[in-house]
Amino acid sequence: MVAAKSAKSNIEPNSPTVTASQVPAKFPAWIRSKELSEANDEIASHLPDLSSADSDTLRALTKAWLKRELGFISNAEFSASGIGNQIFGDTLGLAGRQSELGIAAIRKSGIDLPIHFSRLCEAPLLKPEQEVILFRRMNFLFHQASVHRSLLNPNRPSRIRLELIEQLVALAEWHRDRIVEANLRLVFSIVKKFVNLNNTFDDLLSDGIVGLMRAVEKFDYDRGFRFSTYATQVVRRNSYRTVVTNQEDRQKTIGGLQDMEIEVAEEERSSAISEKRWHELRARLAVMLSDLDRREKFIIRARFALGSHRRVHTLQSLADRLGISKERVRQLERRAMEKMQQMAGDPQFAELS
Template structure:
């Protein structure tokens, strides 16, 4: 189908460095695909024999991103160039939006149909490759929707930015929220995606601001108010009560100087606060919507900050309190 040529070209480029589906990799892939149903917004017409031809018959006619763009990209004060370029994707019409959503969900519907016929014990390589290709093509259509609506995320999150809520953190969370909204949007209800996405992104940004505020309140109250489990064995008997509270306040102040993601990672990696067990880099990466290497970088950055703050502050007065 000519309408799928750009998406298929992207799929072929992604396969240049892909790991071949053989042996254990094939079996693990089959088990992972078979264990989880593929989500999509259903439509009664998806099951028709000619559904594919009908859905991909109309031309999509997406405008390519011009470099430089024909009109200035959305500008936000002090915004780096690499971020402002995210707003250069052309807007899409209501008809284009409907086609993108219909095709995205149809491709996922087809992938789920093949997934239901997959035998993990005797996986067919061709079927797994087809499922992966269908999911890639579906995500390609989803990404076109996301690109066309990134201006919306910028305009929303900048209203929530302040000294305690950094723009790049809110933007990252807002883009994840936009992608989640695209996955759950029902294009049959007759209203534009931006109406639905605005509510999702705004609610997510507000929740982030409230979470940051609550965390700062816990930090200002000391580690005990953050529900850190400190046993009597950790509290050395040869340290006076006043010096122990001084040490707690110093640590709380240091954590308070980290940004929201750094605090989350430090608490999770060292089982602080509500985290009763150490979390892995991969679990945090999935939670934050970033790569495992990015979590590792954020952890190292946070530890470097804490080390520098400890050196700058010094603990001579705490040591003098030892009796």
């Protein structure tokens, strides 16, 4: 199974937007069901308006969808007649967000965290039956999007089919987000155990949320297990791997500096810096690298193919890996470079030239 990619189109949404009551009549009837009214209303402003799109735009969008990966857990029942009405016939009944749940999660963490973190934990836990309904609907919607995508033809682009695919994927991601929100407190409880001087809570939380989203994509609800059991193992393993990787990176950096051999001609030994001073400078170089936070070090090494990276990574690939925007990666890269430039200008590094 491949990881699901974001369903946001490269085409920016235009007004007017489509509300739940305006879902095209050519779409399957179950898309307009009462159970999907809230989701349809929330995604309406994010859907592109293709009503006035020309053939070139539709053709480009068709090619983009044919290249896009859709990851989901298939089920034999998804191909049954009338299954859409059945899947969206049950009542989900999600409870609203509760600010007191977020505040309680912050207090239980035992870590001094900004209050805005509490907003991540305001969604109530899911009941077992709600969990099954959400996973079933999410995978069914991705399955339907995949079926209609397979019918796309770049030479004869269909506006209605493209609009339907956009709607289906956006609805699937809406259900995915409800699962993620309801399990963020689980991520909090796991990653706080790995926090130390070299691994901050916000970095571990960022990695933990990425791990949680991957767990949602790979979880098979039809096996009868609770998602929290599976997600706990995934997030815990992801956090442990992050801590180990950070430790290995620090050891490689320090070890690499200590193992450097500098050839100095005999006639220059009298004017060269002392061995003690050289060791001090090597230590300062290690400090300069270690002063970057985990994400900054990762981005610098990935962008310049340093350390374990065998190729230069793009800003978008790093954004997908870190679970942040492409622009945020650019900002972190710029900040890291500025830090290193400032540290390199320290008078204590003068002898390096």
